[in-house]
Amino acid sequence: MGTTTAQQQSAAQQPARPRLRADALRNRERIVAAAREVLVEHGAEVSLDEIARRAGVGNATLYRHFADRRELVHHVTVSVMERIADQAEAALAEEPDAFSALRRFVHAAADERVGALCPLLSDGWIDKEHSDHIAARTRLEDAIGALMAAGRDSGQLRADIDVGDLMVALTQLTRPLPGGACVNFHLFVHRHLQLFLDGLAAPARSALPGSAATLEDLKRRP
Structure with missing residues (x-):
């Protein structure tokens, strides 16, 4: 819709x-x-x-x-983006090194239920050109980009990934599986995120297929 x-x-x-x-x-x-x-x-x-x-x-x-469901969904998505941007900025400012900041951000973003965004963005519920949405999205992209740039500059973060790779993993690992079979899914999210973070650390232990995913790559339609 x-x-x-x-x-x-x-x-x-x-x-x-x-x-x-x-x-x-x-x-x-x-x-x-x-x-x-x-x-x-x-x-x-x-x-x-x-x-x-x-x-x-x-x-x-x-x-x-x-006033209606669409307005509520709009405010939820803006709120999620703003809160996640807060987490990225605070982690970069307060942690002793770049990879500690990245680790803190990833776990905090999971607690903010970042997985809520993707279905709402893809199913037509969001006016992506609304000024609130553009401002929140731009701030979030800049905050995560700065966090990952600091990791690469410090030599702690492998060089063959980009913001899109991080966001794909975060959204996939924080979205509950469909159906009711995995009722305790939330108990394993941070455990699996930590495994993912271990794979981001430099030096890389393997070569990744394809190229690093940017946020622009995620926005493109096939």
Whole structure:
């Protein structure tokens, strides 16, 4: 289900929301956090009633903040990107070396449920040209790029990978498997991420097939 030009213009022209009271802001943050969890588990078609229940608010409260499902999904994806960018910037600024920063970021991004983004981006729920989305995406790309550049410059990160490789692995390893057979999937995510990180360390133990994947590569349609 794509987004029309009219919908894009309408979203871009929406007036800024008034500043929220502290209690209203907390409710809004709880709704976005709950939606992030539920969207990962069940996809974008999940009942808004379930999101409200998970957030601990009434349906009326949810609709006071978000007019419809598309607006809620928009805010969830922007929130995920902003929070992951926060994690990348903080790791690079605070960790003693570049690979420790990368390791910290990867595990923190997993906790932010980065796997929520890919299905939403690919299924037409997101207006990718909305100014909020462009700003959050650009900041995220820059933050991860800086983190990986520091790793390469220090000689700790193998040179034959790029941001796209990292994001593919992160999204794949943090998305629950379909169906209910692997109910304890979340218990193994960080373990598998650590195995992946070991494979990123220099010197590389093998030659990778193909070429390093950039974010531009991931955006191209076949």
